[in-house]
Amino acid sequence: xxxxxxxxxxxxxxxxxxxxxxxxxxxxxxxxxxxxxxxxxxxxxxxxxxxxxxxxxxxxxxxxxxxxxxxxxxxxxxxxxxxxxxxxxxxxxxxxxxxxxxxxxxxxxxxxxxxxxxxxxxx
Amino acid sequence: xxxxxxxxxxxxxxxxxxxxxxxxxxxxxxxxxxxxxxxxxxxxxxxxxxxxxxxxxxxxxxxxxxxxxxxxxxxxxxxxxxxxxxxxxxxxxxxxxxxxxxxxxxxxxxxxxxxxxxxxxxxxxxxxxxxxxxxxxxxxxxxxxxxxxxxxxxxxxxxxxxxxxxxxxxxxxxxxxxxxxxx
Numbered sequence: 001x002x003x004x005x006x007x008x009x010x011x012x013x014x015x016x017x018x019x020x021x022x023x024x025x026x027x028x029x030x031x032x033x034x035x036x037x038x039x040x041x042x043x044x045x046x047x048x049x050x051x052x053x054x055x056x057x058x059x060x061x062x063x064x065x066x067x068x069x070x071x072x073x074x075x076x077x078x079x080x081x082x083x084x085x086x087x088x089x090x091x092x093x094x095x096x097x098x099x100x101x102x103x104x105x106x107x108x109x110x111x112x113x114x115x116x117x118x119x120x121x122x123x
Numbered sequence: 124x125x126x127x128x129x130x131x132x133x134x135x136x137x138x139x140x141x142x143x144x145x146x147x148x149x150x151x152x153x154x155x156x157x158x159x160x161x162x163x164x165x166x167x168x169x170x171x172x173x174x175x176x177x178x179x180x181x182x183x184x185x186x187x188x189x190x191x192x193x194x195x196x197x198x199x200x201x202x203x204x205x206x207x208x209x210x211x212x213x214x215x216x217x218x219x220x221x222x223x224x225x226x227x228x229x230x231x232x233x234x235x236x237x238x239x240x241x242x243x244x245x246x247x248x249x250x251x252x253x254x255x256x257x258x259x260x261x262x263x264x265x266x267x268x269x270x271x272x273x274x275x276x277x278x279x280x281x282x283x284x285x286x287x288x289x290x291x292x293x294x295x296x297x298x299x300x301x302x303x304x305x306x
Binding site for chain 1: 124129132133136139140193194197237240241243244247248249270271274275276277278281282283284285286287288290291292295296299
């Protein structure tokens, strides 16, 4: 059985990288988690982002939840904010799409255009 | 909502919208009284009596002031439809408490669902400190954001390694608590 004391060991291990990270502005991933988002399946999407970011040890990426983003019919909605770039909004996101968004967009800086709100509006 | 844990996450998001910084979540299963109950208590802006009543009515809630929405009416109808209870207490300036229960053996009762995911996501939310308690009969598991922060010091909660650890800590603890029983 795990105990909270183990967190103290992680703390000692990560101390150096914490200091390095302080100056860096990171990417923010925001998932809409109002009633509309949750009912449409936003929680598994948010969990997939949390898992993928942890798995890849992306220390400067922050995954957060927010309320209703405003286009409930396109939920689950995910907004990606990269420093110095325009916000990109992904629509109808499914957990299986998360790995590609993380690798192509968050890590390599190329938004997955066909899944964005711009592509959805053209349909 | 297909799971009780999704209702909890939804009601917690109402608390966040209300500017809460502290959130108390309890989940309790009692075989003796044949009940599942949850409570979500926040220190957000609270509601006056009129708003508290309006929050329970799916047809009156105004979309533009969207502080609540359909979440509370869905939750209330689900509880009352499964032989349970619902209570909402709120005080402007102090916060809101939403409590609901279901008859454990009711055929329409939603499953608890992935409570570990709900707890993890609320722990990781930088806007709030969570106090989470899950219990079944005489057994209990409790977790507080404040305790995690104390162990972590300057290491942030959203550090990838920390997230991975907390995720499996919550999952293992809840599995041990509920002992593999399908709830």
